[in-house]
Amino acid sequence: MKKVMLCTMMSITLVACSSDTEETAEDVPASNTVEEKETQEDSVEVDKEEENEDTEQEEIKGEENSNSDSKDKVLDDGTVEVGEPASIQVVVNKERKLPADYIPEDLIVPDVPFYFTEDHPKKQMRAVAADALEKLFAAAEKDGLDLVAASGYRSFDRQKNIYDGYVAEYGKEETDKFSAQPGTSEHQTGLAMDVTSAQVAFQLEESFGNTSEGEWLAEHAHEYGFIIRYLEGAQEITGYTYEPWHLRYVGKDISSTIHNQEVTLEEFFGLHPSNE
Numbered sequence: 271m272k273k274v275m276l277c278t279m280m281s282i283t284l285v286a287c288s289s290d291t292e293e294t295a296e297d298v299p300a301s302n303t304v305e306e307k308e309t310q311e312d313s314v315e316v317d318k319e320e321e322n323e324d325t326e327q328e329e330i331k332g333e334e335n336s337n338s339d340s341k342d343k344v345l346d347d348g349t350v351e352v353g354e355p356a357s358i359q360v361v362v363n364k365e366r367k368l369p370a371d372y373i374p375e376d377l378i379v380p381d382v383p384f385y386f387t388e389d390h391p392k393k394q395m396r397a398v399a400a401d402a403l404e405k406l407f408a409a410a411e412k413d414g415l416d417l418v419a420a421s422g423y424r425s426f427d428r429q430k431n432i433y434d435g436y437v438a439e440y441g442k443e444e445t446d447k448f449s450a451q452p453g454t455s456e457h458q459t460g461l462a463m464d465v466t467s468a469q470v471a472f473q474l475e476e477s478f479g480n481t482s483e484g485e486w487l488a489e490h491a492h493e494y495g496f497i498i499r500y501l502e503g504a505q506e507i508t509g510y511t512y513e514p515w516h517l518r519y520v521g522k523d524i525s526s527t528i529h530n531q532e533v534t535l536e537e538f539f540g541l542h543p544s545n546e
């Protein structure tokens with residue numbers, strides 16, 4: 271409850287907590303814990319490396335990227351329904367929606383510490399992402415850090431309930447500033463996990479980025495196939511303010527390139543900004 275209140279307040283006043291304020295009181299546990307690129311060996315070949323990088327990215331886009339191919343469907347309101355929601359490279363944002371009936375088939379609960387103990391669907395991630403998250407958490411622990419998972423998979427219906435609840439309370443215009451419309455939350459992919467730590471009292475807030483855990487994630491998440499999805503200063507592109515706690519699994523094929531280029535997923539795939 272405390273988390274929701276705080277997060278909501280922040281959302282209204284600071285437009286923070288953007289994509290992760292969707293949780294209603296019923297989602298919040300009663301517990302009081304509120305919640306490769308290959309390295310170039312020869313530095314003389316920097317220019318060549320950059321060329322290779324471009325080439326590699328083109329190859330990835332051509333071979334595997336399902337985000338700009340013809341399977342995407344343009345809806346009446348001009349937004350897009352993504353054609354391959356199960357791709358681990360899927361780009362979901364305010365203009366690229368998941369089908370209402372999309373439910374990942376391989377959801378499991380990663381063996382990592384959560385800030386709550388009871389069973390809840392939001393503990394789940396897709397198997398490949400859960401496996402990577404376990405490796406990431408193990409590496410962080412080895413470095414003396416104390417990461418805690420907070421929220422992973424979120425179904426279309428649950429997001430709809432959450433969103434509709436906020437609309438009833440705050441109106442649509444205000445709600446759209448901090449809560450994702452159903453189908454536009456990356457949490458529905460099963461590839462996202464919000465993480466936090468005791469240093470920020472298990473909250474999802476920007477100051478997490480300045481904690482040792484947040485800084486470690488920004489530096490190392492890509493080594494495990496994750497990216498910090500909502501970068502600072504990229505709101506015009508991603509549609510969301512900075513969320514240092516929101517990890518998105520994209521696979522090691524592209525995570526390090528995205529990290530090294532310091533770009534958003536939208537930019538990496540050459541997609542339009544997600545803001546309306």
Ligand SMILES: [Zn+2]
Nearest residue numbers: 289290464516
């Ligand atoms: Zn999130």
